[in-house]
Amino acid sequence: MLLKMSAQKKICSFVFLLTIILMFNAEENEEDGFCYKKDGVSECVSLQNFNLTRLDGGQVGDITEIFLQDGKTLQMETLNTRPLVFEIPDFLSDEECEHFINVANNIGMKASYTERQTTQKGISLMDINSDKKLSLAEMKLTIENGFDIYLEDEDVIEMYKLMKIDTNNDNFITQAEMKDFSPQKMANYLSDFLKEHPEKHSRYSKQAWLYPDQSTDEVFNLVQKRVSEVVQLPMSLIQLSDFQVVNYGINGHYNAHLDSSHIRKEQQCCDRGRYSKCRICRYMTILFYLNDVDDGGETAFPFANKDSINHTNSHLNRVQHLYKKCHEVDLRVPAEKRKAIIWYNHFIDESTGWMGDIDEYTLHGGCPVKAGEKWIANFWIKTNDEKSIDLDKIKNLLMK
Numbered sequence: 440m441l442l443k444m445s446a447q448k449k450i451c452s453f454v455f456l457l458t459i460i461l462m463f464n465a466e467e468n469e470e471d472g473f474c475y476k477k478d479g480v481s482e483c484v485s486l487q488n489f490n491l492t493r494l495d496g497g498q499v500g501d502i503t504e505i506f507l508q509d510g511k512t513l514q515m516e517t518l519n520t521r522p523l524v525f526e527i528p529d530f531l532s533d534e535e536c537e538h539f540i541n542v543a544n545n546i547g548m549k550a551s552y553t554e555r556q557t558t559q560k561g562i563s564l565m566d567i568n569s570d571k572k573l574s575l576a577e578m579k580l581t582i583e584n585g586f587d588i589y590l591e592d593e594d595v596i597e598m599y600k601l602m603k604i605d606t607n608n609d610n611f612i613t614q615a616e617m618k619d620f621s622p623q624k625m626a627n628y629l630s631d632f633l634k635e636h637p638e639k640h641s642r643y644s645k646q647a648w649l650y651p652d653q654s655t656d657e658v659f660n661l662v663q664k665r666v667s668e669v670v671q672l673p674m675s676l677i678q679l680s681d682f683q684v685v686n687y688g689i690n691g692h693y694n695a696h697l698d699s700s701h702i703r704k705e706q707q708c709c710d711r712g713r714y715s716k717c718r719i720c721r722y723m724t725i726l727f728y729l730n731d732v733d734d735g736g737e738t739a740f741p742f743a744n745k746d747s748i749n750h751t752n753s754h755l756n757r758v759q760h761l762y763k764k765c766h767e768v769d770l771r772v773p774a775e776k777r778k779a780i781i782w783y784n785h786f787i788d789e790s791t792g793w794m795g796d797i798d799e800y801t802l803h804g805g806c807p808v809k810a811g812e813k814w815i816a817n818f819w820i821k822t823n824d825e826k827s828i829d830l831d832k833i834k835n836l837l838m839k
């Protein structure tokens with residue numbers, strides 16, 4: 440990888456230590472902020488002077504050298520600018536990769552998806568052209584939206600047959616035919632169907648969670664420090680992150696999705712363990728590849744470098760359906776052991792210096808694994824759009 444760093448590529452370097460000093464030299468502001476000492480190192484957070492950071496990507500192909508406090512150097516390459524994506528080869532060591540796989544196996548890997556409780560609310564029928572009947576394409580969209588399951592035409596026809604919905608076999612569901620249509624019956628059918636065809640779910644993988652602030656794991660601690668240095672955010676914020684190890688087998692994939700939600704002031708950000716009536720707020724994603732995949736398993740960004748995003752169009756073209764459409768995506772990052780890729784799910788709000796609008800171009804997912812298996816870890820740096828909520832959390836963490 441590093442051989443790519445040839446003459447035509449700009450090499451920008453910065454001395455990280457200097458940045459640390461500039462960022463955290465806030466002791467004189469005691470009344471507006473707080474300082475604490477950990478391992479003999481003083482970390483200060485000032486309400487006035489502490490903002491989220493966003494690394495400058497420059498141009499595609501630019502390489503930034505990052506000098507770590509432990510004497511090691513990392514090479515960070517700008518892979519893309521819309522969305523901004525960085526790649527750092529050898530972010531982890533082989534031992535660290537294997538350690539995370541072992542820890543996750545010891546915790547126990549569980550199926551990644553939970554079935555959606557859509558039927559309680561009913562499902563929205565996607566009659567796109569308003570002709571009061573559902574074509575096969577419209578039924579597929581209805582099921583994608585309602586149940587997060589990606590069917591083919593023949594799957595839908597089979598469902599009609601077994602559920603006796605489409606009585607005249609014309610592949611259209613009319614209003615009359617809908618009268619006997621029960622979302623609950625369909626949910627039950629699809630739930631059984633998924634057991635036979637787990638790859639039709641938007642997500643087919645197993646996962647385990649690790650929580651930085653609850654961990655006494657030395658390896659994990661070192662990796663967190665490295666993340667903190669690379670993204671230039673203090674350890675206290677890193678420790679509020681979520682870390683998830685994911686394993687994909689053959690056909691394992693994750694259709695394209697956003698890692699965070701649009702800001703809606705009336706709804707709170709989810710806390711750990713609380714995932715209903717809240718929105719997911721993740722400022723950044725750092726994705727680690729923990730092994731080499733024999734074939735497939737790239738991370739794909741379907742909206743990368745598009746002039747604009749037309750949601751109706753992308754919906755109809757099923758661009759998020761990476762299980763089928765990965766090859767159509769320009770920005771695909773191959774899974775390579777030890778590598779990290781980093782992106783910002785949100786922009787910074789200029790008026791607050793804190794988490795702002797979501798960057799919809801970060802829509803991404805995992806292409807199907809064709810041979811071998813795939814292990815990754817997701818490190819999500821979680822913040823709220825309201826700065827004071829995060830600062831309170833950091834204070835609580837530091838007082839512990």
Ligand SMILES: *[C@@H]1O[C@H](CO)[C@@H](O)[C@H](O)[C@H]1NC(C)=O
Pocket residue numbers: 749750751752
């Ligand atoms: C998006 O695409 C649809 C379908 O092609 C089209 O009808 C609509 O005008 C487009 N919207 C915008 C904002 O371009």
Ligand SMILES: *[C@@H]1O[C@H](CO)[C@@H](O)[C@H](O)[C@H]1NC(C)=O
Pocket residue numbers: 487488489490788789790791792793
């Ligand atoms: C943090 O962001 C706010 C709002 O944009 C700005 O006024 C302030 O100067 C920033 N602080 C630093 C240290 O950059």
